[in-house]
Amino acid sequence: MGSFRVLVLAGVIAAITGGAALAAGSGGGGGMDLPSDSGPSYDPAEEYAKALAALNARDYRAAARSAQRVTQAVPQNLEAWKLLGAAHAGAENWRGARRAYERALRLAPEDVSVRGGLGLALARLEDPKAQEQLDWLRTKAAACGPGCDAAQLRSLTAELEKVLAAPASPGARLDQPLILADAGDAAYLDAVGLINEGRFEAALVSLDAARAAFGPHPDVLTYQGFAHRRLGRFDTAEGFYRQALAVAPDHRGALEYYGELKVERGDRAGARRMLARLEQACAYGCAEAETLRSWIETGGDPGR
Structure with missing residues (x-):
């Protein structure tokens, strides 16, 4: 296999050049312009950064808007769906959070944070399927070995247990990113x-x-x-x-x-x-x- 040539760029997000844009067409008639020529275009990495910043600022609507653009551009990107789920959870849009986390779960069935986020959304919606996510977290915690984040599992399990006991009560929304x-x-x-x-x-x-x-x-x-x-x-x-x-x-x-x-x-x-x-x-x-x-x-x- 050929040698791996590494080019360390000054700024990771700024490094994208010539990237494909997600174009959102605007209405209108006349002329020969395509919607992608006249509509706004979005850089997925830049939109991800915007969503992350908005989430940290607790501007959940802006976070969801930018995260949605990323999922549209790169639908197989796990982090974008997790970010969208967190944004919807922050805004207490539990149906939106459930949909985002369900998409994330298809991509990463073993992701602990996805299971926790989905379980929380289902519990807030008083959906009995939330118990399945709690059982999964408990099983994972019981088998937690080297490389397993036991603290995260305990935190997610405790929060989900609390919400299942009283779905309407206030509680943590798991809306903050784990890495900046x-x-x-x-x-x-x-x-x-x-x-x-x-x-x-x-x-x-x-x-x-x-x-x-x-x-x-x-x-x-x-x-x-x-x-x-x-x-x-x-x-x-x-x-x-x-x-x-x-x-x-x-x-x-x-x-x-x-x-x-x-x-x-x-x-x-x-x-x-x-x-x-x-x-x-x-x-x-x-x-x-x-x-x-x-x-x-x-x-x-x-x-x-």
């Missing part, structure tokens, strides 16, 4: 170092923390795809590459590594399509295109 941008930068840089050391499982833990802070940033998503790929999890890796390219269609790292993954899977035609996109993205040539071209020509890592 400064911690996200540190996690991102830590992941870069771990990847360069070949410690991919450890890097994924740090990348998860960075993704919680920055949302669907294409650099973070590409690194997650690379780490999973090096661990042989090709399907998971592909999912992250596709997310990265949904946000930034010309992201050179994602295009190269997705192309290499296709070579590893014997899909040279698919790899050539990635190469064509790379050549269009860097018309004057770039190292990513040359590396992928070598992979295609040799049928694998040319360095082996």
Whole structure:
């Protein structure tokens, strides 16, 4: 496999260039403009940052609005659905919170915070299915071993038990994020170092923390795809590459590594399509295109 070239950018959120925008069309007639030409466009990573800031400021309506834009642009992004759920919970829009957490649960059935958020929303709606989430949390807590956050499980379990006992009583809304941008930068840089050391499982833990802070940033998503790929999890890796390219269609790292993954899977035609996109993205040539071209020509890592 080719060497992993790391480009540490000055600001993670500011690093997106040429990203795909989620366009919200505006009405009107006449002319030949498409709605996406005239309507406002949204950068998913920037909208995620706005949602996080609004949530911290307890401006739940603004947080939900920005988080919704992220889920529309990158519907497979777990953190966006969790953020939307937290925003709705903060506004006591329990039906909205339930829907957001249900979507998150499909993406991450083992996520403790998702289970807690969904359970709380269901309890506030006096839905008996809240008990299922409480039972899950209790079972998880009983089996809590190395790497398990016992304190978080205890907190979520206690809060859900309290709300189930008195659904209408005031209580914590689980509406505050667990990680902020400064911690996200540190996690991102830590992941870069771990990847360069070949410690991919450890890097994924740090990348998860960075993704919680920055949302669907294409650099973070590409690194997650690379780490999973090096661990042989090709399907998971592909999912992250596709997310990265949904946000930034010309992201050179994602295009190269997705192309290499296709070579590893014997899909040279698919790899050539990635190469064509790379050549269009860097018309004057770039190292990513040359590396992928070598992979295609040799049928694998040319360095082996």
